[in-house]
Structure formats: C-alpha cells, structure tokens
Amino acid sequence: MTEKVNLLSLSPKKMADFFVELGEKPFRAQQMLKWIHQLGEDNFDNMTNMSKALRAKLAEVAEITLPEIVLEKTSTDGTRKWVMRMPGGSSIETVFIPEKDRGTLCISSQIGCALDCSFCSTGKQGFNRDLSVAEIIGQVFVASKSFDVPGERRERKITNVVLMGMGEPLMNFDNVVDAMDIMLDDFAYSLSKRRVTLSTSGVVPMLEKLGDVSDVSLALSLHATNNELRDQLVPINKKYPLEKLIPAVKTYLDKLPDRRKATIEYTLINKVNDEMEHVEEMAKLLKDVPCKINLIPFNPFPHSGYERPSNNRLYRFRDALHNKGFIVTIRTTRGDDIDAACGQLVGQVEDKTRRQEQYIKLKELTGTVNKHV
Numbered sequence: 018m019t020e021k022v023n024l025l026s027l028s029p030k031k032m033a034d035f036f037v038e039l040g041e042k043p044f045r046a047q048q049m050l051k052w053i054h055q056l057g058e059d060n061f062d063n064m065t066n067m068s069k070a071l072r073a074k075l076a077e078v079a080e081i082t083l084p085e086i087v088l089e090k091t092s093t094d095g096t097r098k099w100v101m102r103m104p105g106g107s108s109i110e111t112v113f114i115p116e117k118d119r120g121t122l123c124i125s126s127q128i129g130c131a132l133d134c135s136f137c138s139t140g141k142q143g144f145n146r147d148l149s150v151a152e153i154i155g156q157v158f159v160a161s162k163s164f165d166v167p168g169e170r171r172e173r174k175i176t177n178v179v180l181m182g183m184g185e186p187l188m189n190f191d192n193v194v195d196a197m198d199i200m201l202d203d204f205a206y207s208l209s210k211r212r213v214t215l216s217t218s219g220v221v222p223m224l225e226k227l228g229d230v231s232d233v234s235l236a237l238s239l240h241a242t243n244n245e246l247r248d249q250l251v252p253i254n255k256k257y258p259l260e261k262l263i264p265a266v267k268t269y270l271d272k273l274p275d276r277r278k279a280t281i282e283y284t285l286i287n288k289v290n291d292e293m294e295h296v297e298e299m300a301k302l303l304k305d306v307p308c309k310i311n312l313i314p315f316n317p318f319p320h321s322g323y324e325r326p327s328n329n330r331l332y333r334f335r336d337a338l339h340n341k342g343f344i345v346t347i348r349t350t351r352g353d354d355i356d357a358a359c360g361q362l363v364g365q366v367e368d369k370t371r372r373q374e375q376y377i378k379l380k381e382l383t384g385t386v387n388k389h390v
C-alpha cells in the first residue's frame with residue numbers, strides 16, 4: 018500500500034499539483050489550505066464544501082497528521098509554550114510571545130543543531146534530524162488552534178513568526194522554504210513577508226540561495242565582532258567568516274523590494290563579547306548594513322562556562338551602540354514561570370522521558386514493569 022500524503026506538508030504549489038493529480042480543479046487546493054490552516058480542520062468529513070466522493074477519495078490517499086503535543090504551558094504574562102514530540106521520540110519547542118501590538122511565534126526548524134555554537138544549549142544537544150514541512154508548519158497550526166474559541170471566528174493572535182527556535186533554518190532549506198510559503202499564502206496563514214523572519218548563524222551560500230526564492234525578513238545571529246572570537250562562539254564562522262557573511266547579508270537586503278532592516282542578534286556574555294572594543298568593532302562591521310540590534314543577555318545553563326553580564330555592563334553596551342547611531346533593543350525575558358527560555362522545557366520533558374526509560378529498564382530487569390510513572 019502506498020503511503021498517504023500528509024496534506025499539512027504541502028506548499029500551495031504542491032497542494033495544487035496534488036489535486037490536479039487527483040483529477041480535481043486547482044481551486045480545491047485553496048479550499049484545502051483554508052480548511053487546514055485558517056480553520057484548523059484536520060478531519061475530511063467536516064470539509065463540507067467538498068463532495069462526499071472527493072472526501073472519500075481523500076481519506077484513501079491523504080491524511081492530516083499533526084505533531085503530538087506533550088506539554089502546553091501558559092505564563093502569567095501570556096507567553097505560551099509547547100513541547101511537541103516528533104516521530105522517533107525527540108522533542109521540539111515552540112513559544113508564543115504576546116506583546117501590545119503583535120503576537121510572535123518562535124518555531125524550530127530542526128531537532129537539535131549541528132552548528133554547535135558554544136553559548137547555545139540546543140547546540141550542546143547535538144544534531145538529531147531536520148524537521149519535515151509538516152513538522153515545521155504543524156507548530157504554527159497547533160499554536161493558532163490553541164487560541165480558537167468553539168463557535169467563534171478565529172481571531173488572529175499570531176501576527177509574526179520567527180524561525181529562531183531549535184536549529185539552523187538554512188541547513189533545512191527546502192522544507193523551511195515550503196513552510197514559509199504556507200505561512201505567507203493568502204489561503205493559509207496570510208502573514209506579511211515583513212513579519213516572517215528567518216534567523217541564521219551565517220550559512221552564506223544558502224543565504225544567497227534564499228535571496229533567489231524568498232523575500233522574508235532576515236535576522237543574523239552575530240554574537241561576535243571579530244573572526245577570532247566568532248570562530249569560538251559560532252564555529253560556522255570558520256567556514257564563512259565575517260568578510261563573506263556581512264556582504265551576503267547586504268546583498269540579501271538589497272534584493273528585497275522594500276527598505277527593510279536586518280535584525281542583528283547579539284548574545285551578550287560577561288567579559289567575553291561585551292567590552293567597549295566590541296562596540297567599536299561592531300560599529301565598523303555594520304556601518305553599511307541597514308539593521309537594528311537586539312541584545313540578548315546570556316541565559317546561563319549548566320556547564321556552559323559563561324555568565325550573564327551585570328545590568329551595568331548591559332546598559333553600558335547598549336548606550337555605547339546608541340551613541341554610534343544604532344537602533345538597539347534588549348530582549349526581555351518572558352514566561353519565566355514556565356521556563357520559556359530556549360531549551361528549558363525540552364530539557365525537562367526529555368529528563369522525565371529519560372527517567373521513565375531508566376525506570377522501565379530497571380523494572381523490566383526485576384520483572385515488575387509499570388509504565389505509568
């Protein structure tokens with residue numbers, strides 16, 4: 018038996034091809050995108066504007082399979098976080114951050130990450146695998162649906178999506194591009210290209226390729242202002258050093274049809290990259306790059322070997338950049354009461370899973386297994 022197609026994974030173009038192959042008109046693709054992504058429907062029986070015969074045919078060849086939610090927590094400040102288990106057992110996390118004028122969903126693109134940035138807890142977990150299109154867009158589906166009120170029209174809570182969760186999006190290029198196409202499509206999430214942001218650590222050839230197929234907003238995980246330090250903090254820099262990376266960012270921005278700025282992400286680590294000489298270097302590096310700088314105080318995790326800078330050092334760094342004429346923001350911590358910072362919830366769930374597995378192994382050995390621990 019051939020495997021069923023998961024319709025959640027189909028970009029608008031692939032959805033149209035799928036219906037044409039079924040002998041249907043392309044407008045069925047738009048109907049299906051609307052059912053899935055705008056109405057949150059995953060049951061063909063409820064798709065009442067499709068004939069019974071078509072629904073029966075769909076049930077034979079297709080399915081809508083969603084990620085399994087293992088944890089959903091909402092903070093007192095409205096931040097919401099999900100841990101989703103993927104086939105194979107690993108988990109990813111997705112965070113929704115509400116603000117006055119927008120709601121931002123931060124999604125993952127890979128399970129783990131191969132780039133091994135020295136200050137990143139995801140990097141320390143190593144690389145497991147790429148997420149499929151369905152697993153990437155499934156995070157947007159789950160988050161959008163969580164705000165639905167039965168019987169009421171869906172309110173748009175998610176206005177922005179940032180690919181800043183687990184993984185390097187450009188290392189999972191095709192799936193990420195298809196998922197972003199779904200986010201932008203008028204019959205799906207209909208997000209503005211300005212409000213979908215891909216964050217990269219600097220995979221230069223892929224960034225160049227992205228400019229050929231997409232015009233979403235760009236964030237660059239810079240984190241260091243010279244090659245020597247960046248080689249240590251963001252090892253992909255050894256392959257694509259700053260003198261290649263910065264021009265590639267400029268070229269990407271130049272190709273955009275509007276005058277959009279890149280977001281420069283800079284994790285401030287105490288006495289590592291937060292000295293005044295780094296401000297000087299950053300000013301030189303970014304002098305011709307239309308950008309705003311987002312400072313992220315390092316969020317300590319066990320055995321990282323790094324510390325969060327004091328507020329004095331943080332503000333001193335911010336003010337010095339301001340004085341150089343940059344727009345600078347400091348990322349505030351949200352959802353503290355639900356461990357919403359990157360990697361914390363997955364750590365908890367995986368620790369529990371590991372404990373359960375160890376317990377089951379022990380009990381199997383002693384012959385008294387009880388899986389409900």
Ligand code: SF4
Nearest residue numbers: 130133134137140184
């Ligand atoms: S900072 Fe980003 S690219 Fe670097 S290891 Fe972490 S997830 Fe990967």
